Structures are given as C-alpha cells and as structure tokens.
Amino acid sequence: MGEHLVTFVVDGLVCSLPMEQVEQVVAMPAITPLPGADPRVLGVIDLHGSPCLVINLRRLLGLREALIQPEQHLLIVKAGQRICAVGVDQALDVASGDVLTVPGDRRGGELIQGLSPSGGLLNLVLDSAHLLDAAPLAPGRARDLAGSTA
Amino acid sequence: MTRNSQQVLVERARRLAMPLGDGADARVTMLGFTLGDEGFVTALAGLTEATPVSHLAPLRNVPALYAGIANVRGALIPVFDLRSVLNIRAPRTGTLPIMLVIDTPQPAGIWVDRLDGLLSVERATLRRDHGPQAAWFLGRTPDLRTAIDLRALLAEALAHQTNRAAEAPNRP
Numbered sequence: 001m002g003e004h005l006v007t008f009v010v011d012g013l014v015c016s017l018p019m020e021q022v023e024q025v026v027a028m029p030a031i032t033p034l035p036g037a038d039p040r041v042l043g044v045i046d047l048h049g050s051p052c053l054v055i056n057l058r059r060l061l062g063l064r065e066a067l068i069q070p071e072q073h074l075l076i077v078k079a080g081q082r083i084c085a086v087g088v089d090q091a092l093d094v095a096s097g098d099v100l101t102v103p104g105d106r107r108g109g110e111l112i113q114g115l116s117p118s119g120g121l122l123n124l125v126l127d128s129a130h131l132l133d134a135a136p137l138a139p140g141r142a143r144d145l146a147g148s149t150a
Numbered sequence: 151m152t153r154n155s156q157q158v159l160v161e162r163a164r165r166l167a168m169p170l171g172d173g174a175d176a177r178v179t180m181l182g183f184t185l186g187d188e189g190f191v192t193a194l195a196g197l198t199e200a201t202p203v204s205h206l207a208p209l210r211n212v213p214a215l216y217a218g219i220a221n222v223r224g225a226l227i228p229v230f231d232l233r234s235v236l237n238i239r240a241p242r243t244g245t246l247p248i249m250l251v252i253d254t255p256q257p258a259g260i261w262v263d264r265l266d267g268l269l270s271v272e273r274a275t276l277r278r279d280h281g282p283q284a285a286w287f288l289g290r291t292p293d294l295r296t297a298i299d300l301r302a303l304l305a306e307a308l309a310h311q312t313n314r315a316a317e318a319p320n321r322p
Contacts, residue, residue, distance in 0.1 A: 029162035032163075070155045
C-alpha cells in the first residue's frame with residue numbers, strides 16, 4: 001500500500017500531490033491578479049476571509065501559459081505553514097501508489113519529489129512545501145521527467 | 151473568455167470568500183418594515199403575526215415606549231413603540247397602524263408604520279460599522295435598512311425603562 005495521492009492534469013501532464021497536503025478541491029473561481037508580483041504567482045483569492053495566493057503551476061513546471069476557464073479546478077493546499085492555491089486543468093482522482101524518487105538530486109526541481117504509477121497513470125508527484133520557493137523548471141523538463149521513466 | 155464564463159468565476163470567488171459555516175444559511179428571508187422615515191428588517195423567527203390594529207387603547211402617564219393595549223382575538227397584549235429607543239424623530243404615520251406580534255415570554259406587539267414585505271437578505275452583506283454596539287443591532291443591508299433582533303431590542307428597552315424607574319425615587 002503506497003501513498004494516497006490527489007491526481008490532476010495540467011496542460012496534458014498528469015501530476016499529483018500527497019493527499020495530506022490537499023485541503024480542498026473547488027471549481028475555479030475568479031483570481032485577482034497582483035501587478036508586479038513574481039511570475040510564479042497567478043494572483044490572489046479571498047478564501048473565507050483570508051487572502052490566499054494562487055500559484056502559477058504552469059509557470060513552475062515550464063508548461064504553456066493559458067487563461068483560466070470555468071471548467072478548471074483549484075486545489076487549496078498546505079505549503080509548509082501557509083495555505084495557498086494551485087490552478088489545474090482538471091482534478092482526477094485520489095489514487096494509491098508508491099512514489100519513486102526522481103533519479104539524481106533535486107537541484108532546480110525541488111517541486112517534484114518523485115514519480116508514481118498510481119491510478120494506472122505515471123504522474124509527477126509534487127511537493128507543496130516548495131510551491132512558494134521552487135525555481136521554475138525549464139520548458140519541457142517536466143515532460144522529460146515523466147517520459148524518461150515511463 | 152466569454153462574459154458568461156467570467157460571471158461564473160466571479161460568483162464562485164464570491165462564494166469562496168464567505169465565512170465558513172455560512173454557506174447553507176447565506177441568505178435569509180426577513181420581514182421589511184418602516185418606522186418613521188427609516189427602513190428595517192427583522193428575522194421571521196419569533197414573529198407570530200403581522201396584523202392591522204383596529205383599536206389601540208392608549209395608556210396615560212406611561213413612558214413613550216408603551217403605545218397602548220390592543221385586543222388580539224380576545225387577548226389583551228401590550229403594544230410598544232420603539233421610536234424613542236431607535237431615536238426616530240418622525241411622528242407616527244398612517245391612519246391604521248400595524249403591529250408585529252413577537253413571541254417573548256408574553257406576547258407583545260411592536261408598532262410599525264408600514265410593512266415592506268419579505269426581503270431576501272444576504273448575511274455576508276450586513277455591515278455593522280457605524281452602528282450601535284448592541285446585541286439587537288445585526289447590521290445594515292446594502293440598501294441601508296437596519297437589521298434588528300426585535301426581541302433583543304424590546305428586552306433592552308424594557309430593562310432600560312426599569313432601571314430608569316428604579317433610579318427615579320433617588321433623584322433630588
């Protein structure tokens with residue numbers, strides 16, 4: 001029995017977060033942009049009275065940028081001691097699977113803690129603790145990681 | 151993105167911003183009424199009826215809080231005029247007063263000048279700034295009606311009246 005993972009899709013790439021790091025999955029709301037903010041920050045939402053940063057996961061994973069759409073989902077996650085939100089194209093499932101550590105060190109890729117074949121899909125297992133401080137991956141790097149072990 | 155999609159996103163953001171636990175009762179139906187030149191809303195809970203008063207027997211030598219005694223289907227109930235408590239200076243209007251009967255330990259009537267019907271009020275939009283710091287003041291609606299808890303207001307008014315009466319013999 002492996003780890004429970006919340007799986008989701010971003011720009012066609014299947015990723016997951018450990019279930020204990022995910023507080024809620026909600027339908028995508030409007031996001032208020034923060035002019036001048038770090039490009040990794042998509043904006044901010046009001047989460048039951050508290051401001052909550054929305055992380056631009058596409059930017060962090062080196063994927064194509066896209067406008068938010070009502071069909072998308074927002075994951076409310078624990079990022080260390082803070083709560084933040086991550087926009088995804090679609091939340092898929094809660095799956096159970098072992099997490100395989102990414103070969104090599106995690107330099108420049110602290111966000112990705114490993115890969116998991118959970119749910120019949122090989123997915124990148126992210127670490128929400130590094131959502132706020134991870135350096136963005138180079139374009140194509142995330143797909144390479146997912147593909148190289150597949 | 152279409153205008154409709156944007157509206158969907160904005161509506162979701164608004165709901166997500168609501169305090170936890172208020173989702174199910176985010177909107178509440180309240181009774182709107184006018185007293186003097188001010189609009190009010192009050193919760194339906196605790197209200198037993200709203201009825202026109204065909205005859206109100208005035209009471210002599212009593213504080214302004216007491217409007218009189220009304221006969222409601224054979225039962226005599228006191229009718230209170232909260233105008234003085236709410237600092238409403240406008241005189242009573244209308245030839246046929248309306249009374250809200252509230253279910254305190256004893257039924258009591260509250261004089262109102264006009265009923266404005268049932269209004270759907272969103273709890274999250276009630277603002278408590280610039281209002282009295284009292285349990286009966288629930289906030290102000292976006293259209294500037296004052297949301298009040300009638301039972302709490304009447305209890306406070308009666309307690310205040312009792313205190314004044316108790317202090318009166320001690321005055322020089």
